[in-house]
Amino acid sequence: TLFEDLDEETWEKLEEALIAADVGARTTAEIVEQLEQEADRGDLAGGEQLTARLTELLADVARVGEPRIDLTPSPTVLLVVGVNGTGKTTSVGKLAWHLRKELGQKVVLGAADTFRAAAVEQLEEWSRRADVRFVKGPPDSDPASVAYETVSTGVREGADVIIVDTAGRLHTQDNLMAELAKVRRVITKQLPDAPHETLITVDATTGQNGLRQAKLFAEAVDVSGIVLTKLDGTAKGGIALAIARELEIPVKMIGIGEQLEDLRPFDPDDFARALLS
Amino acid sequence: MFDSLAEKLQATLSDVRSRGTLTEDDVNAAMREIRLALLEADVNFKVVKRFTNAVKERALGSDVIGQLNPGQQVVKIVNDELAELMGGESAELRFSSSPPTVILMAGLQGSGKTTATAKLARLLREQNRSSVAVAACDVYRPAAVEQLITVGARAGADVYERGTDADPVEIAKWARERAEREGKDVLIVDTAGRLHVDENLMKELAEIKRVTNPTNVLLVVDAMTGQDAVNVAEQFAEVVQFDGVVMSKLDGDARGGAALSVKSVTGKPILFASTGEKLDQFERFHPDRMAQRILGM
Ligand SMILES: Nc1nc2c(ncn2[C@@H]2O[C@H](COP(=O)(O)OP(=O)(O)OP(=O)(O)O)[C@@H](O)[C@H]2O)c(=O)[nH]1
Ligand SMILES: Nc1nc2c(ncn2[C@@H]2O[C@H](COP(=O)(O)OP(=O)(O)OP(=O)(O)O)[C@@H](O)[C@H]2O)c(=O)[nH]1
Ligand SMILES: [K+]
Ligand SMILES: [Mg+2]
Ligand SMILES: [Mg+2]
Numbered sequence: 001t002l003f004e005d006l007d008e009e010t011w012e013k014l015e016e017a018l019i020a021a022d023v024g025a026r027t028t029a030e031i032v033e034q035l036e037q038e039a040d041r042g043d044l045a046g047g048e049q050l051t052a053r054l055t056e057l058l059a060d061v062a063r064v065g066e067p068r069i070d071l072t073p074s075p076t077v078l079l080v081v082g083v084n085g086t087g088k089t090t091s092v093g094k095l096a097w098h099l100r101k102e103l104g105q106k107v108v109l110g111a112a113d114t115f116r117a118a119a120v121e122q123l124e125e126w127s128r129r130a131d132v133r134f135v136k137g138p139p140d141s142d143p144a145s146v147a148y149e150t151v152s153t154g155v156r157e158g159a160d161v162i163i164v165d166t167a168g169r170l171h172t173q174d175n176l177m178a179e180l181a182k183v184r185r186v187i188t189k190q191l192p193d194a195p196h197e198t199l200i201t202v203d204a205t206t207g208q209n210g211l212r213q214a215k216l217f218a219e220a221v222d223v224s225g226i227v228l229t230k231l232d233g234t235a236k237g238g239i240a241l242a243i244a245r246e247l248e249i250p251v252k253m254i255g256i257g258e259q260l261e262d263l264r265p266f267d268p269d270d271f272a273r274a275l276l277s
Numbered sequence: 278m279f280d281s282l283a284e285k286l287q288a289t290l291s292d293v294r295s296r297g298t299l300t301e302d303d304v305n306a307a308m309r310e311i312r313l314a315l316l317e318a319d320v321n322f323k324v325v326k327r328f329t330n331a332v333k334e335r336a337l338g339s340d341v342i343g344q345l346n347p348g349q350q351v352v353k354i355v356n357d358e359l360a361e362l363m364g365g366e367s368a369e370l371r372f373s374s375s376p377p378t379v380i381l382m383a384g385l386q387g388s389g390k391t392t393a394t395a396k397l398a399r400l401l402r403e404q405n406r407s408s409v410a411v412a413a414c415d416v417y418r419p420a421a422v423e424q425l426i427t428v429g430a431r432a433g434a435d436v437y438e439r440g441t442d443a444d445p446v447e448i449a450k451w452a453r454e455r456a457e458r459e460g461k462d463v464l465i466v467d468t469a470g471r472l473h474v475d476e477n478l479m480k481e482l483a484e485i486k487r488v489t490n491p492t493n494v495l496l497v498v499d500a501m502t503g504q505d506a507v508n509v510a511e512q513f514a515e516v517v518q519f520d521g522v523v524m525s526k527l528d529g530d531a532r533g534g535a536a537l538s539v540k541s542v543t544g545k546p547i548l549f550a551s552t553g554e555k556l557d558q559f560e561r562f563h564p565d566r567m568a569q570r571i572l573g574m
Contacts, residue, residue: 016322022503025316084526084554085387085499093419116554117427118420125419170529205385207319207503209531230386233472235505258386258417 006039006050014054021238021275022207027245031057051276058272061241065250067266069197069225071105075154077162077187077194079147081180081221082201083213084168087229087255089119091201092165093126094255094263100132105160107132110150112143112183113167123165129260133157143167143179144186151190164195171216184221199252201227204237214243228266229255236275282314282572287348299347304336307351318532318571321507324541332358356568363537363564368521368546373492377410377456377464381489383482383517384497385509386470389525391421393497393551394467395428396559397523402433407462412452413438414445414485415469425467432556435461445469445481450488466491473512486517494519495548498535500527506535507542514543524562525551536567 011032018028035044035054044050069078078095080088092109099105109127111134113119120136127134135153137146147164154162166183169176187194200223202210217223228237228251240251251266289306290299308329315325335354372378380397382390394411401407411429413436415421422438429436437452449466456464466489471478486494496519498506513519524536527550536547547562 019316019322020504022319022505025313083501083529085389087387116424117431118424121420121423122418129419170526172528172530203387203499203501205499205503205505205509206501207531207535208317209319209501209529210503212530213501230472233385233505234474234508235503239503 006044006046010047010050011036014050017276018238021236022210023238023275024208024211024242027061027242031061055269055272055276058241058275059268062244062251062268062271064244064248065225067250067252069252071103071161073193073196075159075162075191076196077151077154077164077191079164079166079184079187079195079198079221080201080227081166081198081217081223082168083170083203086168086201086203086206087227088168088201089113089123089126089165090258091199091227091229091253091255091263092123092163093130094260095253096127096132096163097130097260098263099161100130106158108150108154108157108159108162109134110146110162110164111136112146112150112164114141114143114146115167119167133159144183147183148186148190151187151194155191171213177216177220181220197224197252198222199225199227200249201229201255202237202240202243203229204231205233205235206239208239208242210239211242211246214247214249218247218249223249225250225252227251227253227255232256232262237271238275240271241275282310283348283352283574285310286351287346290347290351299336301337303347304333307336308333311355314572315534318534318573319503319506319538320534320571321504321538321542323507324538327541328358328362352574356572356574359537359568359571360565362541363568364540364546365564367561367563368548370548371492371520377453377461378493379453379456379489379491380463380465381486381491381494381517382465382467382497383494383513383519384470385472385499388470388497388499389523389551390470390497391415391424391428391467392554393495393523393525393549393559394425394465395432395434396551396556397549398429398434398463398465399432399556400559401463405462408460409433409463409465410435410437410452410456410459410461412449412464412466414448414452414466416441416443416445416448417469421469428556434465435459446484446488449485453489464489473509479512479516483516493521495521495523496539496545497523497525498539500524500533500535501529501531502535506538510539510543514545519543519545521546521548523547523549523551528552528558532571532573533567534571537571
């Protein structure tokens with residue numbers, strides 16, 4: 001167990017563990033305060049109980065919204081967005097592989113990142129690895145038109161799942177955020193309930209800025225879930241906890257590597273335990 | 278929260294003037310505000326601790342007492358100490374007296390290495406009129422070579438690549454020899470993103486360093502990085518002893534406390550700021566401006 005007794009040092013250690021995991025000072029303070037109250041009431045007898053209760057509390061904070069992606073709509077359309085380099089294209093590739101190989105779904109990928117050098121070729125290679133259908137536009141095409149083409153291809157060919165990859169952008173770039181909103185609108189125009197999920201990739205190494213990312217992307221494209229990537233490093237991804245608490249956006253999947261099989265469903269209990277390890 | 282650190286400190290210390298002395302309690306209250314502000318900026322908590330202790334010592338000294346506005350005085354102390362920690366002047370790249378000058382780029386996945394490789398190539402071509410080649414040593418990430426071919430060409434650099442079948446260490450060695458043979462002034466070696474805890478890939482990086490004998494090793498760090506920046510920097514420092522840092526994605530609204538963390542634990546200067554996806558969005562890094570940014574002032 002992490003903590004021995006309930007002395008001053010314990011609370012400090014606890015606070016540092018959460019801060020070090022990027023949970024953020026505010027969320028950390030709230031969690032510590034709640035635990036202190038419980039300890040004052042005599043609900044927590046010692047270090048072992050404290051660790052157990054803390055893990056439970058963290059998992060509860062992480063448990064918001066709908067934890068899974070609903071694949072019943074036919075086709076299910078997923079839009080993947082996020083800040084530059086956070087792992088969108090890789091996550092799309094892994095997800096396609098999982099859907100195709102493990103669930104036997106018919107999948108179409110759309111390369112709506114028409115901006116970054118070799119982004120289209122990158123997704124095309126992932127579609128080959130995952131053995132799924134791939135849609136791209138002519139060079140320099142408008143991302144919304146590629147999204148349109150992807151969805152209409154998927155509908156025409158009877159796809160089960162359509163996934164649209166988009167260019168990385170900073171949440172502070174208003175014109176690029178407007179462009180993303182347009183991509184989303186074009187999809188909705190074709191299929192009124194689509195996109196059924198709009199997923200934002202958040203790099204687990206991200207600090208407090210992650211909260212701003214989630215907030216502004218959510219405002220622009222109504223984000224429904226997070227893919228928390230790069231959890232195979234030493235970063236714990238604690239910012240996802242702050243996002244869950246403040247914005248109620250759940251983590252739906254985690255990325256734990258660069259290979260096809262390195263995508264996992266999100267487990268709040270595992271996540272909470274890892275935050276403290 | 279940040280924009281108001283100065284205001285908060287002033288409010289916290291508002292009645293000091295009437296009392297005329299700064300008590301330990303006053304200083305502790307101010308330190309709490311400073312601590313929160315720095316943590317919110319993603320400065321590593323251990324660095325924050327050291328920092329607030331240093332500021333506290335100075336604030337408890339004679340500096341503040343008797344000043345017209347103790348809040349402002351404390352802000353000034355914080356600012357000075359932070360600027361000092363960030364390092365005073367902009368640091369410079371080193372150039373080899375026997376060309377090529379070799380620059381090895383390293384960092385975590387997606388931090389901005391390939392983009393920075395092209396940006397640096399462009400900068401050195403334009404400002405120093407150097408002939409520049411870039412080497413494609415990422416054989417893992419899908420289409421990484423194609424990406425460097427595209428952005429390298431845009432930057433006016435020769436792109437040395439051998440596809441994805443060769444070994445990265447082999448490619449690096451070959452690129453170095455070719456740059457020498459072709460009389461390039463500069464060779465910039467782009468490498469695959471890797472985790473600091475990935476032993477095999479870190480070994481590979483050390484090998485790439487050995488065979489290219491670089492004049493500069495640069496670590497590319499995303500400005501949005503949180504508390505983990507120190508672990509990453511310490512590991513890369515141990516394995517490849519990098520000489521300096523490129524801070525990427527500084528065009529966003531992240532406070533960039535990672536810059537301070539990395540500087541503070543490795544002592545290595547930050548040389549360049551990458552401020553966009555376009556190749557000309559790349560500039561020399563100004564440590565003093567970074568101190569202001571971290572404090573939100
Ligand atoms: N270790 C690790 N690396 C990852 C993970 N997910 C993605 N990456 C790597 O992170 C880098 C960036 O991934 P991409 O998928 O290209 O990111 P992106 O968000 O599409 O990037 P842009 O389109 O340029 O904004 C690549 O080197 C990936 O291999 C993960 O879960 N773990
Ligand atoms: N806004 C912004 N985006 C940047 C900056 N530098 C790089 N990028 C973007 O960040 C993403 C990742 O950049 P890359 O240069 O591919 O990063 P990398 O470190 O080479 O990635 P891997 O090779 O996969 O490890 C791309 O979308 C770039 O366009 C920057 O300073 N600002
Ligand atoms: K479906
Ligand atoms: Mg991408
Ligand atoms: Mg790269």
